[in-house]
Every structure is written in C-alpha cells, then in structure tokens.
Amino acid sequence: MNFFKAFHCEISSIVEKLSAAGKLPDGMDPSRLTCEPPRDASHGDVATNAAMVLCKQAKMKPRDLAELLAVEIAKIDHVTSVDVAGPGFINIRLAQEFWHAKLCDVLAAGTDWGNSDIGNGQTVNVEYVSANPTGPMHVGHGRGAVVGDALALLLAKAGYKVTKEYYINDAGAQVDVLARSAYLRYREAFGETIEIPEGLYPGDYLVPVGEKLKETFGDKWLNAEESDYLDEIKAFSINAMMDLIREDLAVLGVTHDVFSSEKELVENGGVDKAIAYLEERGLIYTGVLEPPKGKKPEDWEPRPQLLFKASEFGDDVDRPLKKSDGSGTYFASDIAYHFDKFQRGSDQLIDVMGADHGGYVKRMKAAVKAMSEGKAELDIKLAQMVNLMDNGEPVKMSKRAGTFITLREVINKVTKDVVRFIMLTRKNDAQLDFDFAKVTEQSKDNPVFYVQYAHARCHSVFRKADEEFADLDRTETALAKADLSLLNDESELTLMRLMAEWPRLIEAAAESHEPHRITYYLYDLASEFHSLWNKGTGDVSLRFLHADNLELTKARLALLKAVSLVIASGLLVLGVEPREELR
Incomplete structure (x- = not known):
C-alpha cells in the first residue's frame, strides 16, 4: 500500500541494473536512500535523496549521479517528469491515472486502507495508565490512557501483536494510606463525625467504600487495632x-x-528472582553511593547498599535495590515487573508514564537492557500535564475527588470522543491546554469538530444522492468502476495524493510511537476536503452531484467515499467513532 516503498524498490533495482551494466560499482547498498513527499508540493510527488546517499559509494558527484539515475527513473510506469534539484535531489511527478488507481485502492480496502505488515507480528507490550489504586482517575491519567490506547491501536494496524497492560501499584505506602482513609469512612457510615487528617485522602469517593465496608463486615472493625484491620481493609x-x-x-x-x-509479583518472589538473575550475571555489588547532587540532606550518611550496575548500561549512576530495612526498593519491583513482561514473550516494551517520571527513564532502560541481554527494547513515553480551562479561566478542583478534576467529569461534559481526539492534538511530551469552550465550539479552530464535520459532510452528500439518484449503486465496488479521469481539478488531485500518503503515515507513526501524527494528518485531509467543498459553492462544475451528468456524479461520489473511509480509518485508530451526522 505504501507507494513510497514501491519507489524505493524501483530505484534500488535501477542501482543494481546500472551496476550490472558497469555504469556504477558493484556492491552498491541503497538501503539508506529515502523516498518521501517533497517538502514543497510544487516540486513534485516523490522526492529521493538517492544520489546524495550513494555518491560516495559510486565515487561520483551527487548531481552527476542524480542525472544518471533520473534517466532510468523516468522510465518507471506513471512517471511524467523527473527533475534534478540543488546539489542532487531528485523530484518525481506522477500521472493523474496513478492517483486514480490509488483512489480505487482506497475503495477496495475500505477502513483497512493503511493496514501494514511492518510489525511482522512482533510482540509489543504497551503498559499505560497504571494509576495508583487510591481514587478515581484524573484528567492527567486520561491523557496517558488515550496516548497508550491510541498507540496500541496504531501498532495493531501496522501489523504488531499488541498486549495492552495495566500495572497495579498495590504494594506501596500509598495503599496503606488508602486503607486508613477508607477506615475513617467506615466509622462515618456508623454515624460517627470524622475529620480527615492531613496526609489521608479526603475525597468523597471513599464514602460509598465506607458504607460497603459496613455492609460487608458490620461492626467487626469499629474498635479494632489497626494491625488487625489494615490488611483486610x-x-x-x-x-x-x-x-x-x-x-x-x-x-x-x-x-x-x-x-x-x-x-x-513481590509475594510470588518476582523481585528476588530478578535480583538473583542479575547477581548471576555479575551485575550486582555492595557499595556506597555518592551523596545526592546539590544540597546534601541532613540525614544523609554513607552506608553500604546492594547496587545494580546501571551505569554500565547507559544510566548516570548505579542504583540501589534494597532499602535500609532489607526490603526491596521501588526500582527493584519495577525491574522485576519488566523482567516478567520480557519473559512472557514481549521483545518490545512501551511504558506510558506521567511527566514526573522523567528521572526514571535512564535507569529503567538500563535495567531492561541488562535483564534482556539487549534482546528487548524499552520506550518510555512521558505524558505532560493537561491544563483544564473554560473560556481561558482555570477550572476549579472537584469536591468529589478532593484534590483534582476527575476524568469522568470531563468526559460527561464533552464526550469521550472529544477527550480522546483533543488529548492527541499535541505530542505526548508537550503540555496541553484543554479548554471546554474551545473543544466544543463548531469552528475550524476546533480540530475534532473540523474532522468530524468533513466525515459528516460526505455522508450528507450520500443521503442527498440516494434521494436524487434512486437507482445509483453506491457500493465501493461500483464507484471504483466510474470514469475517474473526470477527476482532474487540482483540488481533487490534492485529495487523492493525500489519501495515498495514509499508509506511509501509519508506518511512520507506528515506528516512531507517535499517535498524535494521526490527528495532524486528519486535520490536513479535512482541510483539503472543506476547501474543495467551498470551491464548489462558487464553481458549480465542482459540485458533487450533477443531475445531467451521471458519470461525473459517480466519479465525485467515489472521491467522497474514499475521503470518508480514510477519515474513518484514522478516527478508528484514535478510538473515536466517525460521525455521519452532527447535531
């Protein structure tokens, strides 16, 4: 489907052919050359740096090599012109019938257009959300959830075998705090007036938990010691x-x-197992760390610790695996968890974390590299903060949550589709402003509306076509047989070019783990579609339905159908439902 890859293959074959003819040296390696859309669309349809990449191997000046390659590239089917630019870039133009054929490919594939096999069934574990189980999700968790979920959907479309995972942090001090907070709500359920001391969770979401505790245990724990009730609660x-x-x-x-x-994981000996594995490989030792950089804490003192040789695998310093009381550190648990994921068969690991985990990236990558002996890759995507606003003013915190706006409140206000789309309108490591007024307005400045409006507009034409052309077969198969040569306006060709790029976009976004690229692409596609629609308001020849010209109508409906399919394909990757009507 990715026609840029096809051109890469064609040019690679040309290099081999020229080598065989003695015009280029033997053993030329064209793997590093690229074929991609030119930065300036006026330069052509495909640009390649082949001459720039191969000139040293060819022992030729880049421009001379480009001229040699251009002669052969011009012989490729559907190529109408080849230009050499600058020091040796090659720009290629394609015939209109090439784009018409791509339009047929879209119609044949439907929303599967863009599906790829680059993943080759490789197993990928995407761990995301993993919020501490101490309360409802807030909007920051929501961003990580959307990034992780869309990334998993994107990788699946690109041919990877994806496991979507949530890691429950239920072994730390924060769950003790949760139990103590719930216990107070339990007492409250019996009519006792309580005060939530500082350090416990004050949110009203624990009120029903206290009531359920009363319903389940009765007064069993009312006068009990904490040591008696803590684990069960x-x-x-x-x-x-x-x-x-x-x-x-x-x-x-x-x-x-x-x-x-x-x-x-801890109770089943996972941490001890991981530490033993690293110890067997000589990657653990007892040593003394340097004091923290900057102002030394008053209670800091040098002491022997069990350390992992993280610095041998790209980290800044070695890292402790045991606390002073002999229990494992958080890092030791995380090593064990990633070791477990690797042993379950995942050779590519992706963690989506909050921005506050920035200092954790190097040490975890070092740990995965050490444990897997370099066989597994770990990519950590940090989701930056979300600033909630309404008409430019910060939104006040939620009383129910106690300290933050819950994700559920945001979804209830604007719908899950809006939340999912807007969360992906910025790269994950950039802060995001989420303004309730702006994400619900019906304008070009609201990208989710603008894209959904394009999809809905296509379907409004389909409904009108059903009224005006009662016997017209609007199936994809029938529309692909229309006389597509009638689609020759530059706006129509631009749409076809953009839709033909969708498979390449999917592969690039999947390889870089960047699902936000999908929203950018969809906005550009919607913009080109709306531009064609607006041209039709002034030029009747560009309108989609023509009562006196059935062939042109069918061709335009084929274009519209393709646009709607590609938009739907992109929205489905984002986990957003394509809308056929906007009310």
Whole structure:
C-alpha cells in the first residue's frame, strides 16, 4: 500500500541494473536512500535523496549521479517528469491515472486502507495508565490512557501483536494510606463525625467504600487495632478503587488485556528472582553511593547498599535495590515487573508514564537492557500535564475527588470522543491546554469538530444522492468502476495524493510511537476536503452531484467515499467513532 516503498524498490533495482551494466560499482547498498513527499508540493510527488546517499559509494558527484539515475527513473510506469534539484535531489511527478488507481485502492480496502505488515507480528507490550489504586482517575491519567490506547491501536494496524497492560501499584505506602482513609469512612457510615487528617485522602469517593465496608463486615472493625484491620481493609479498598478505575476507563473507551499486581509479583518472589538473575550475571555489588547532587540532606550518611550496575548500561549512576530495612526498593519491583513482561514473550516494551517520571527513564532502560541481554527494547513515553480551562479561566478542583478534576467529569461534559481526539492534538511530551469552550465550539479552530464535520459532510452528500439518484449503486465496488479521469481539478488531485500518503503515515507513526501524527494528518485531509467543498459553492462544475451528468456524479461520489473511509480509518485508530451526522 505504501507507494513510497514501491519507489524505493524501483530505484534500488535501477542501482543494481546500472551496476550490472558497469555504469556504477558493484556492491552498491541503497538501503539508506529515502523516498518521501517533497517538502514543497510544487516540486513534485516523490522526492529521493538517492544520489546524495550513494555518491560516495559510486565515487561520483551527487548531481552527476542524480542525472544518471533520473534517466532510468523516468522510465518507471506513471512517471511524467523527473527533475534534478540543488546539489542532487531528485523530484518525481506522477500521472493523474496513478492517483486514480490509488483512489480505487482506497475503495477496495475500505477502513483497512493503511493496514501494514511492518510489525511482522512482533510482540509489543504497551503498559499505560497504571494509576495508583487510591481514587478515581484524573484528567492527567486520561491523557496517558488515550496516548497508550491510541498507540496500541496504531501498532495493531501496522501489523504488531499488541498486549495492552495495566500495572497495579498495590504494594506501596500509598495503599496503606488508602486503607486508613477508607477506615475513617467506615466509622462515618456508623454515624460517627470524622475529620480527615492531613496526609489521608479526603475525597468523597471513599464514602460509598465506607458504607460497603459496613455492609460487608458490620461492626467487626469499629474498635479494632489497626494491625488487625489494615490488611483486610486494604485489599477491600484496592478492589473497590480498581472497579472505579475500570469504570472510568470503560467510559473513555479503554480496555486492557492484562492487569498485573505489584503485590502478587513481590509475594510470588518476582523481585528476588530478578535480583538473583542479575547477581548471576555479575551485575550486582555492595557499595556506597555518592551523596545526592546539590544540597546534601541532613540525614544523609554513607552506608553500604546492594547496587545494580546501571551505569554500565547507559544510566548516570548505579542504583540501589534494597532499602535500609532489607526490603526491596521501588526500582527493584519495577525491574522485576519488566523482567516478567520480557519473559512472557514481549521483545518490545512501551511504558506510558506521567511527566514526573522523567528521572526514571535512564535507569529503567538500563535495567531492561541488562535483564534482556539487549534482546528487548524499552520506550518510555512521558505524558505532560493537561491544563483544564473554560473560556481561558482555570477550572476549579472537584469536591468529589478532593484534590483534582476527575476524568469522568470531563468526559460527561464533552464526550469521550472529544477527550480522546483533543488529548492527541499535541505530542505526548508537550503540555496541553484543554479548554471546554474551545473543544466544543463548531469552528475550524476546533480540530475534532473540523474532522468530524468533513466525515459528516460526505455522508450528507450520500443521503442527498440516494434521494436524487434512486437507482445509483453506491457500493465501493461500483464507484471504483466510474470514469475517474473526470477527476482532474487540482483540488481533487490534492485529495487523492493525500489519501495515498495514509499508509506511509501509519508506518511512520507506528515506528516512531507517535499517535498524535494521526490527528495532524486528519486535520490536513479535512482541510483539503472543506476547501474543495467551498470551491464548489462558487464553481458549480465542482459540485458533487450533477443531475445531467451521471458519470461525473459517480466519479465525485467515489472521491467522497474514499475521503470518508480514510477519515474513518484514522478516527478508528484514535478510538473515536466517525460521525455521519452532527447535531
């Protein structure tokens, strides 16, 4: 489907042919040359740096090599002209019938247009959200959830075998705080007036947990010591919070394949197993770390610690695996968790984390490299903050959550499709302004509306066509047989070129792990479509339906159908439902 790859193959074959003819040296390696859209569309349809990349191997000046290659490239089917520019760039123009053929390809593939096999079934584990199970999800979690979910959908479209995973951090001090907070709500359920001390969770979301504790245990824990109730109430509260989180995710359209528990991992000896594995390979030693950079903490003192040789694998310093009390560090648990994911068969690991985990990137990459002996790759995507506003003013915190705006509140206000699309209008590591007024206005400045409006406009024409041409067969197969040579206006050709680029865009976005590229592409496609629509308001010859010209009508409907399919294909990658009507 990616015709730029086809041109790469054609030019590689030309290099081999010229080598065989003695015009170029033997053994030329064309793998590094690129074929891509020119930066300036006026320069052509395909640009290649072949001469610039191969000139040293060819022992020729780049421009001389470009001229030699251009003669052969001009012989490729559908090539109408080849120009050599600057020091040796080659710009290629393609005939209109090439784009008409690509339009037929879109119609034949439907929303599968853009599907790729570059993943070749490689197993990828995408871990995302992984919010502490201490309360409802907030809007920051929502951004990580959308980035991770869209990335998983994108990788699946590109031919990877994807596992979507959630890691439950249920073994840290924060779940003890949760249990103590829930216990107070339990007492409150019996009519006791409580005060939430600083350091506990004040949100009203724990009120029903306290009531459920009363319903389940009666007064069993009312006068009990903390040591008696803590573990049981902790487990109960974690389950309640995970139910709440799953509900929030479901409303956002997010489902995971696997939920992994840190507590179970530790209890099943996962941490000890990972440490033993590193120890066997000589990657652990007892040593003393340097004091923290900057102002030394007053309570800091040099002491022997069990350390992982992280610096041998790209980290800045070696990292401790045991605390002073002998228990494992958070880092040790995370090493064990990633070791577990690798052993389950994932050779590519992706973690989507909050921006506050920036200092964790190097050490985790070092750990994965060490544990997998370089066989697994880890990519960590940091999701930056979301600034919630309404008409430019910051939105006040949620009373229910106690400290933040819940994701559910945002979804209820603007719908999950708006949340998902807007969360991907910036790269994950850039801060995002989410203004309720702007994301719901019906204008070109609201990208989710602008893209959905293009899709809905296509379907409005289809409905009108059904009224005016009762016997017209609008199936993709029938429309592909229309006389597409009638589509020769530059606006129509621009749309076809852009739709033909969709497979390349999918592959590039998947390889770079950047799902936000999809929203950019969809906005550009919608913009070109709306431009053609607007031209038709002034030039009747460019309108989509012509009562006196059925062949032109069918050709235009074929173009519209393709546009709607590609937009739908992109929205589905984002996890957004394509809309046929906007109300």
